[in-house]
Amino acid sequence: MMESEEGKERKEKDGLRLTLIHNGVIVTMDDGSRVYSNGAIVVEGDRIRAIGRSSEIIDRFSPLADEIVDLQGRIVLPGFVNTHVHTSQQLARGIADDVDLLTWLHERIWPYESNMTEEDSYLSTLLCGIELIRSGVTCFAEAGGQHVPGMARAVELLGIRACLTESTMDSGKGLPSGWSARSADDCIQSQRELYSRHHGAADGRIRVWLGIRQIMNATDQLLLETRNVAKELKTGIHMHVAEISYENQYVANTRGVNGGTVTYLEKIGFLQSNLLAAHSVWVSDNEIELLSKAAVKVSHCPASAMRMLGFAPIKEMLQIGLCVSLGTDGAPSNNRMSIVDEMYLASLINKGREAYTKGATDPTAVPAKAVLKMATIDGAKAVLWDDEIGSLDVGKKADLVVVKPFTWSMVPVHDCISSLVYCMRTENIESVMCNGHWIMRDQKILTIGEDQIVAQAKHASIELLKRAGIKISPKMNVL
Ligand SMILES: [Zn+2]
Incomplete structure (x- = not known):
């Protein structure tokens, strides 16, 4: 009864x-x-x-x-949480394989991104979404890309959850002409508008975050206003932090602070619990402590780190209790957008890293349980959504x-x-x-027509590369 x-x-x-x-x-x-x-x-x-x-x-x-x-x-x-993915880079898969970092950024990625239309962003996010869903991802954090409205339209259709972020830069060398004129105020205003338009959309599946591309493309004014506005809007900040070793030198040269990006960010009061720091490869033990004290969240992207960045000290981060999650990064940095692959790599790379740093591998480092947490509950914590997702609990989504x-x-x-x-x-x-x-x-x-999107994305990518003047040289003698 x-x-x-x-x-x-x-x-x-x-x-x-x-x-x-x-x-x-x-x-x-x-x-x-x-x-x-x-x-x-x-x-x-x-x-x-x-x-x-x-x-x-x-x-x-x-x-x-x-x-x-x-x-x-x-x-x-x-559902898995991918905490660092560039959805607008999916049409750029394969445009920057086996090239050095500066060529990767200045000659491939920035020309590509600065020539994107909103429709390209929409198709790119749909194509990326197919791969995310197929690898079990139900929530992702956009690393900062082009045309957030295009991304939002795609996320609504795909049926997944996302923290969307605009790529935000107000300074730096080598930027395409359309980007260099942006002021800190412009960047903040644009993100406020995106927040009011899209935050909470798609039955609450879409949240809008603030973004800082990286320290080399951000003035202190942009950093501090971003911190303040994120606090006011009660949302997160997504930023590439200590990604390449040059960053630490750059901070010393331009900001007069020795110790690295994290040391500098702590000094200006930027480290907060709503900061999602992507990569965080070039950090010292002291900086790991600073991240931990401020309850900053880290997105570890193993494949991308191995291709271009270096070994992140994940074992040390976990030992100190830092929240570490997993990301795929974008298609031009990884090619595969599978969080399943990243789990496997996260474990192997961090066991192997022990040989690089201490002379012998450690098969007990970063064990399976820790890796599975990184892809689920700790991923949810990293995107500030663990009250509703990340574990199977009564009352959660x-x-x-x-x-x-x-x-x-x-x-x-x-x-x-x-x-x-x-x-x-x-x-x-x-x-x-x-x-x-x-x-x-x-x-x-069930939510989209996969074949049709794959065909449209293929066409859009060819057109976009033509507009951006990007040519990919064949690696073999193609007849
Ligand atoms: Zn990234």
């Missing part, structure tokens, strides 16, 4: 759709690190209503359910991923957490739910 009364009450109240997912391994990533070996989740509307052992959940909720999904032993995880572990890449599964980090491939991600809606089922994305 209790079930039918509950059902009646539910339908009378708001008629929210109820989905019962059961008979699976539920990896909650909650405070108690609970894993239900035969568990169930009940999704009501956009939130998780119940979670527990299948035996305790099925009888109570199956009479109420609009949809019942029997997982047959599949694994369920919280229903953002989840279904993994099919029965294929050659994962069999046999002896320890679920190890397998998810060391064995899982993007292809094992079978279904994805965000905000209570299935956005991918059985590896078919």
Whole structure:
């Protein structure tokens, strides 16, 4: 009787759709690190209503359910959070492979970005979104790109969650002509407008953050106004911090402060708990402490670091209790936008780094559990959204991923957490739910026409490269 009364009450109240997912391994990533070996989740509307052992959940909720999904032993995880991705760079995949950093930036990326239209940004974000969803990402933090309205339109359609940020620069050498004239006031005003237009859009899935591209392209006025406005709007700041070793030299030369970017940012009072510092490769032990004291969040991008930046001291950051999350960076820095690949790399690179710094690898460094936290709950903390996402908890938003572990890449599964980090491939991600809606089922994305977007994006990329005058030399004798 209790079930039918509950059902009646539910339908009378708001008629929210109820989905019962059961008979699976539920990896909650909650405070108690609970894993239900035969568990169930009940999704009501956009939130998780119940979670527990299948035996305790099925009888109570199956009479109420609009949809019942029997997982047959599949694994369920919280949706992954990619905390550093340049969605507007997806059309630039492959335009800057095997080139040095200055060529990468001045001759490829800036000409590309400064020639983008809003439609390019829209298509680029859709193309990037396909790869994000296929790798189980339900929330991402845009690193700072072009045409936020184009990104927002794409995110609304894709059905995922995002913290969108405009690329913001008010100084620096080598900028394309259209960008160099921007003042700090212009940058702030433009971001305020984006905030008022898009923050909270798409059923609350879109948030707007403030951005600083990097210290070399930001005056103190821009840094400090960004800090103040972010506080006023109660939002986050996304910035590339201590990305390349030259940055520390640059800070010494131009700001007269020795010690590095983080030391300088601390000195001017810029380090705050709402700062998401991307990369943070060239930081000293003292600077790790400064980041930790200020509760700054770090986005570790292993593939991009290995290609162009260097080894980030992740083991030391975790030891001191710093919140470290995972990002893919943009397509021209990584080529793959899979957070599944980044989990694997994060573990290997940080074990191998011990040989580089201490003479022997350490297989215990940055273990699987820490890596899985980086991609889920710590990712949610990094984007200041852990009150609603990042773990499977009653009352949180229903953002989840279904993994099919029965294929050659994962069999046999002896320890679920190890397998998810060391064995899982993007292809094992079978279904994805965000905000209570299935956005991918059985590896078919339901929110957009994938083939059509791939074709349009291919065309838009060719046209954009022509406009920007970017030529890619073939690496072999192409006949
Ligand atoms: Zn970046």
